[in-house]
Amino acid sequence: MKRKILLGCFLSLAVILSAVIFFLANEAETCEGAYVSVTAIAAGNISSYAIKNDGSLWSWGGNWSGQLGDGTTIEQLSPVKIMDEVAIISVRTSTAMAVRFDGSLWAWGSNRFGQLGDGTTISQHAPIRIMENVKTVSASENHTMAIKVDGSLWGWGFNGNGQLGDGTTTDRHAPVRIMEGVVAISSGEHHTVAIRTDGSLWAWGNNWGGRLGDGTTIRRYEPVKIMENVISVSAGDWHTMAVTSDGNLWAWGYNRFGQIGNDTTENQLTPIKVMENVIAVSAGFSHTMAIKYDGSLWAWGFNRDGELGDGTFTPQRTPVKILEDVSAVSASGGSFLVSHTLAIRVDGSLWAWGDNRFGQLGNGTTTSLSDEESLNYLGFPAHPGINEPIKIMGNISASQQ
Secondary structure, eight states: OHHHHHHHHHHHHOOOOSSOOOOOOOOOEETTEEEEOEEEEEEOSSEEEEEETTSOEEEEEOOTTSTTOSSSOOOEEEEEEEESSEEEEEESSSEEEEEETTSOEEEEEOOTTSTTOSSSOOOEEEEEEEESSEEEEEEOSSEEEEEETTSOEEEEEOOTTSTTOSSSOOOEEEEEEEESSEEEEEEOSSEEEEEETTSOEEEEEOOGGGTTOSSSOOOEEEEEEEESSEEEEEEOSSEEEEEETTSOEEEEEOOTTSTTOSSOOSOEEEEEEEESSEEEEEEOSSEEEEEETTSOEEEEEOOTTSTTOSSSOOOEEEEEEEESSEEEEEEOOSOTTSOEEEEEETTSOEEEEEOOTTSTTOSSSOOOSOOOOOOEETTEEOOOOEEEEEEEEOOEEGGGO
């Protein structure tokens, strides 16, 4: 009984986003007035997003498909304001989803497979309203999953690998109901993972590399149960990470770049324990970031763009410590050739590192540490980025904005 009560407490607090981790950062006030801090972040493959504590949503970086939501397809090198009253933001590549304070879901960007959910395949360069009563959302490359306030899970977009979980491979241009009793969801490139109210973890879709964690590489068109006592989960493009109620971090799936974190490059078909005392995790395409109870940030995996933030361009097959006092982190997905990371510190400041060729770090430039492209990195041409955290947004007085 104690175990069930404890698990229930964890689940009531844990709603984790795929390709996005959302934790409230501290808000500060002084005699000079209210301070604006960053409370939520999402790293797309060539774009970035942040929600400030006033509910305003900001975006910057690449904008080929209108994924910034500013009504254009123009690259932005510094943050631009998109909309107000935003609670949650999710993006992986070129489709963005946001939940507002009133529970309404908004979408913009690429819509080739109907992943916006508006019943069409027409891309949108500014936010459009999709559905109501939404608790959280997870946007992937070509499909989207959302949980409504009643715990029902809905999916739409590309379904060629069964990633919607409706038992078919039929693309859906509008939301379809998938299952009940869901508290957290994360969408990988072509797979999906969900936590139910009892703490059980379920997975479906493409299983190449063992990313579902069911001990096989067989594609699943409907949800299959993977493990128990899970409080948060993050689906990378080809691997998956989960935190259990005891704070243990588990990993499985494709591991060529060491993104599993177990000091090998062998694929893992079932969950293996990687770390302890973990409170949050974000799985990117080929790198992984985790926050421990003490607020320390750890990283491992591919590092050709400096996406780990350890001051090198060397891949790491086991976790290395990056920063202290971190409350949220987001590792970009979509491509191992363009990777960056965003993090919020407990003072509400936003930090970024990794690839910056599209201005996705938000520092007003596309400058990296090196423009040399002749390097050969694990068989891939290297584009070294910024390999240490740089501060992008801080505690700026609202009266100064």
